[in-house]
Amino acid sequence: xxxxxxxxxxxxxxxxxxxxxxxxxxxxxxxxxxxxxxxxxxxxxxxxxxxxxxxxxxxxxxxxxxxxxxxxxxxxxxxxxxxxxxxxxxxxxxxxxxxxxxxxxxxxxxxxxxxxxxxxxxxxxxxxxxxxxxxxxxxxxxxxxxxxxxxxxxxxxxxxxxxxxxxxxxxxxxxxxxxxxxxxxxxxxxxxxxxxxxxxxxxxxxxxxxxxxxxxxxxxxxxxxxxxxxxxxxxxxxxxxxxxxxxxxxxxxxxxxxxxxxxxxxxxxxxxxxxxxxxxxxxxxxxxxxxxxxxxxxxxxxxxxxxxxxxxxxxxxxxxxxxxxxxxxxxxxxxxxxxxxxxxxxxxxxxxxxxxxxxxxxxxxxxxxxxxxxxxxxxxxxxxxxxxxxxxxxxxxxxxxxxxxxxxxxxxxxxxxxxxxxxxxxxxxxxxxxxxxxxxxxxxxxxxxxxxxxxxxxxxxxxxxxxxxxxxxxxxxxxxxxxxxxxxxxxxxxxxxxxxxxxxxxx
Numbered sequence: 248x249x250x251x252x253x254x255x256x257x258x259x260x261x262x263x264x265x266x267x268x269x270x271x272x273x274x275x276x277x278x279x280x281x282x283x284x285x286x287x288x289x290x291x292x293x294x295x296x297x298x299x300x301x302x303x304x305x306x307x308x309x310x311x312x313x314x315x316x317x318x319x320x321x322x323x324x325x326x327x328x329x330x331x332x333x334x335x336x337x338x339x340x341x342x343x344x345x346x347x348x349x350x351x352x353x354x355x356x357x358x359x360x361x362x363x364x365x366x367x368x369x370x371x372x373x374x375x376x377x378x379x380x381x382x383x384x385x386x387x388x389x390x391x392x393x394x395x396x397x398x399x400x401x402x403x404x405x406x407x408x409x410x411x412x413x414x415x416x417x418x419x420x421x422x423x424x425x426x427x428x429x430x431x432x433x434x435x436x437x438x439x440x441x442x443x444x445x446x447x448x449x450x451x452x453x454x455x456x457x458x459x460x461x462x463x464x465x466x467x468x469x470x471x472x473x474x475x476x477x478x479x480x481x482x483x484x485x486x487x488x489x490x491x492x493x494x495x496x497x498x499x500x501x502x503x504x505x506x507x508x509x510x511x512x513x514x515x516x517x518x519x520x521x522x523x524x525x526x527x528x529x530x531x532x533x534x535x536x537x538x539x540x541x542x543x544x545x546x547x548x549x550x551x552x553x554x555x556x557x558x559x560x561x562x563x564x565x566x567x568x569x570x571x572x573x574x575x576x577x578x579x580x581x582x583x584x585x586x587x588x589x590x591x592x593x594x595x596x597x598x599x600x601x602x603x604x605x606x607x608x609x610x611x612x613x614x615x616x617x618x619x620x621x622x623x624x625x626x627x628x629x630x631x632x633x634x635x636x637x638x639x640x641x642x643x644x645x646x647x648x649x650x651x652x653x654x655x656x657x658x659x660x661x662x663x664x665x666x667x668x669x670x671x672x673x674x675x676x677x678x679x680x681x682x683x684x685x686x687x688x689x690x691x692x693x694x695x696x697x698x699x700x701x702x703x704x705x706x707x708x709x710x711x712x713x714x715x716x717x718x719x720x721x722x723x724x725x726x727x728x729x730x731x732x733x734x735x736x737x738x739x740x741x742x743x744x745x746x747x748x749x750x751x752x753x754x
């Protein structure tokens with residue numbers, strides 16, 4: 248695909264299955280440009296026959312791919328990374344067009360895909376097992392990791408390329424085939440990714456069907472979750488979606504990897520370097536127009552510094568440039584669609600009704616030729632930490648500011664929501680830092696000191712606890728989710744001793 252198509256007004260039509268020769272004229276889902284609301288892509292909903300064909304092809308591709316040595320699998324991923332690097336700006340332009348990210352953030356997302364390829368290539372020579380001391384003489388125990396099987400990947404709109412890469416690049420080096428169901432709000436991004444990946448797969452001689460894409464809504468995701476062929480279903484999205492996927496996959500004793508909602512908090516202690524904390528809070532709260540799962544949603548400021556800190560942050564909010572994400576001076580682009588704007592307005596109304604006060608932002612942006620898009624001014628709201636609206640994640644740029652007295656109170660407030668993805672502390676107190684990172688501190692999967700809640704590096708395992716789902720993607724040992732483990736014992740002696748001293752002697 249020419250990644251620039253759609254920028255001139257052409258509507259790109261996408262077949263419901265990446266293995267289809269052409270569109271069939273079935274039901275379609277429209278993908279809108281959030282900058283002006285126009286349709287940029289029409290993706291067909293994958294038909295049941297296409298879903299079944301993708302399953303069969305994924306199974307046959309896995310049968311071949313699992314036998315390819317891991318370093319050779321890594322060379323395919325290296326070729327994918329090289330092609331993504333060559334097309335970085337064009338791919339980023341598609342992200343900006345369809346999702347509304349600023350150019351810098353869009354290019355950063357493509358870079359994340361490239362970095363993930365580099366990480367996976369190195370990993371292809373490091374799929375290590377263990378040698379374990381045996382209690383029995385002349386026995387050796389060891390662990391091995393083997394390819395798991397076909398993997399289904401379901402992703403959200405906010406990172407339409409990077410989260411696919413977190414899963415697919417690891418799955419490929421681990422020996423698995425991949426079937427992807429992208430968000431229906433980001434079909435054009437998925438189409439650009441899939442054409443690149445399949446082009447490289449053909450060129451490198453990979454088995455047909457190694458990496459496929461099925462387009463559609465919840466019904467396609469449900470079909471993937473229910474299909475026994477997919478040994479792992481990795482799903483990114485809302486907690487409600489994750490519960491449905493988990494129940495279906497669990498019922499067939501499959502494996503699920505869930506990356507769900509976040510309601511992330513930052514604690515600002517009296518000793519904090521306030522300039523650093525202000526910059527971190529601002530980017531974490533308004534970056535990607537508040538549409539990251541790691542977006543800062545709750546700000547906990549110690550009461551002796553709260554008034555001055557919050558007022559400085561409010562002043563920064565009032566100076567934010569909201570506008571066309573293609574303009575270099577823009578810091579905040581549009582929300583994904585009208586429903587997202589409406590959800591933000593509803594949450595702000597609830598916050599006021601629950602005793603909150605909007606001290607900056609919160610209104611629509613219609614001037615400057617932006618009236619056709621989905622632009623909102625990021626909102627800063629002072630409200631009690633126990634307010635009902637604070638307990639849930641609104642996927643929009645709303646930051647709720649609270650005050651705390653003792654440090655232990657701040658940690659309890661941070662942990663006092665059902666989600667557990669990302670957290671941050673700004674403090675120069677070694678005691679507070681260690682408390683925050685200890686078992687009794689942050690209960691999140693990500694706990695940062697003196698940096699914000701968003702902007703994770705690919706080298707660390709990404710994910711969270713509680714209603715965030717417990718999954719881990721990307722770096723560290725997240726690769727183990729895409730493989731199966733075997734424990735092997737070799738008896739090289741002449742006797743047959745049993746473990747735990749059990750005796751079983753024949754007459």
